[in-house]
Amino acid sequence: MMTKMMAGSLGLEEPWYIGGVEFDEKELALHIYVGIRKGAEIACPVCGAQTKRNGYEPRERVWRHGDVMFYPCLVHCRRPKVLCLNCGSVQVNAPFERKNSRFTLLFEGYAMLILADMPIAKAAALLRCDEKSLVKIMRYWVNKAVDGMDLRDVAMLAIDETSFKRGHKYVTLIIDAAKRRVLDVEEGRDAETLKLFAEKLSARGGSPEKITAVTSDMSKSFLPAIAKYFPKAENIIDKFHVKKVLIDALDEVRKAEQKSVADKKGLFRGRRLFMIPKAKLTAEQSAALTEMSKRYPKTGRAYRIVAGLDDFYASRAMDEAEKGFASLYSWMRRCRLKPMKEAAETLMRHKDKILAYFKNRITNAICEGISSMIQAAKRKARGFRNFEGYASMIYLIAGKLQLAVPRPF
Numbered sequence: 001m002m003t004k005m006m007a008g009s010l011g012l013e014e015p016w017y018i019g020g021v022e023f024d025e026k027e028l029a030l031h032i033y034v035g036i037r038k039g040a041e042i043a044c045p046v047c048g049a050q051t052k053r054n055g056y057e058p059r060e061r062v063w064r065h066g067d068v069m070f071y072p073c074l075v076h077c078r079r080p081k082v083l084c085l086n087c088g089s090v091q092v093n094a095p096f097e098r099k100n101s102r103f104t105l106l107f108e109g110y111a112m113l114i115l116a117d118m119p120i121a122k123a124a125a126l127l128r129c130d131e132k133s134l135v136k137i138m139r140y141w142v143n144k145a146v147d148g149m150d151l152r153d154v155a156m157l158a159i160d161e162t163s164f165k166r167g168h169k170y171v172t173l174i175i176d177a178a179k180r181r182v183l184d185v186e187e188g189r190d191a192e193t194l195k196l197f198a199e200k201l202s203a204r205g206g207s208p209e210k211i212t213a214v215t216s217d218m219s220k221s222f223l224p225a226i227a228k229y230f231p232k233a234e235n236i237i238d239k240f241h242v243k244k245v246l247i248d249a250l251d252e253v254r255k256a257e258q259k260s261v262a263d264k265k266g267l268f269r270g271r272r273l274f275m276i277p278k279a280k281l282t283a284e285q286s287a288a289l290t291e292m293s294k295r296y297p298k299t300g301r302a303y304r305i306v307a308g309l310d311d312f313y314a315s316r317a318m319d320e321a322e323k324g325f326a327s328l329y330s331w332m333r334r335c336r337l338k339p340m341k342e343a344a345e346t347l348m349r350h351k352d353k354i355l356a357y358f359k360n361r362i363t364n365a366i367c368e369g370i371s372s373m374i375q376a377a378k379r380k381a382r383g384f385r386n387f388e389g390y391a392s393m394i395y396l397i398a399g400k401l402q403l404a405v406p407r408p409f
């Protein structure tokens with residue numbers, strides 16, 4: 001019965017069979033020996049013609065399989081060769097293997113499940129294998145799924161930039177806004193990354209012409225590239241990026257005020273309070289904030305402007321939003337806080353693209369909810385030293401991939 005169970009997990013069918021199972025008490029590992037019946041008729045792996053076995057590969061190979069009773073399990077096999085009239089001598093692969101992998105398919109399937117849920121170092125410890133091997137497994141299955149992505153229906157994109165290796169290298173993420181999944185992870189943050197994605201889009205059934213809306217930040221490299229490569233798309237500046245401009249200005253105001261006041265520590269300690277949106281403040285925080293605003297009037301003023309941006313985004317229709325934008329802009333210009341005045345000019349330069357957010361529900365929907373998903377993926381990908389591993393992890397977490405690897409359950 002145990003043999004049957006093992007054969008099942010390895011996908012073995014006649015003429016393959018399990019010739020022996022051994023528990024090594026020294027190394028605490030289980031060894032399974034797989035053979036193929038003598039005289040078995042085997043189809044040629046290349047052309048499918050019926051052939052006969054023609055010897056074996058010179059040396060036995062070993063694959064790591066899923067643990068048995070918590071003991072690591074290793075599968076041994078000398079795979080046969082066949083002599084085909086069309087193809088000559090051909091090496092036959094075992095049913096449980098993927099070419100060039102030292103792990104069985106089911107082990108890889110289990111590894112993919114584990115990887116989606118925990119940091120790679122933890123996954124490696126749990127699976128008792130090295131991180132490098134796990135990255136290889138992940139890259140293989142992720143790349144296969146990414147290459148097979150059907151991009152026919154993609155019409156709305158969100159473009160986000162991030163970095164890996166602690167701010168050294170930039171990475172561009174391209175997201176399907178309707179399905180909320182990452183479609184592409186490119187190294188760099190320039191026009192070239194969008195060009196490459198436009199090409200991938202065409203290669204996988206979609207079309208740059210079908211893209212109706214794109215959200216992005218205000219980056220000088222993205223904006224012209226969006227117009228160039230997605231000519232029919234409405235370009236919307238992402239709400240979160242607009243907010244970031246104001247939050248950064250607020251932080252500059254706070255830092256300057258901190259230098260000029262006697263109680264520097266009070267402001268430094270309370271700085272996070274100014275980052276909480278008005279609507280999310282508890283009664284206690286709200287009272288503390290009022291107090292802080294009295295003690296640090298410049299930071300308090302900057303905070304009220306940021307809250308004003310939230311009010312602007314609560315506009316229900318375009319005319320309301322246009323009025324809101326105008327009054328926010330004039331408020332910022334007159335506020336006597338240099339960073340805020342500069343932020344006002346940044347907003348004005350991108351006025352149309354910021355207001356595009358209010359055109360319809362579709363453009364609105366692009367901005368919502370994606371950010372948190374991307375943050376989760378980025379957190380998970382952190383710690384990868386090379387770009388490929390980093391990108392694979394983002395795809396795995398946020399790509400909603402159709403993985404072809406067999407799942408153990």
Ligand SMILES: [Zn+2]
Binds near residue numbers: 044048085087
């Ligand atoms: Zn053949």
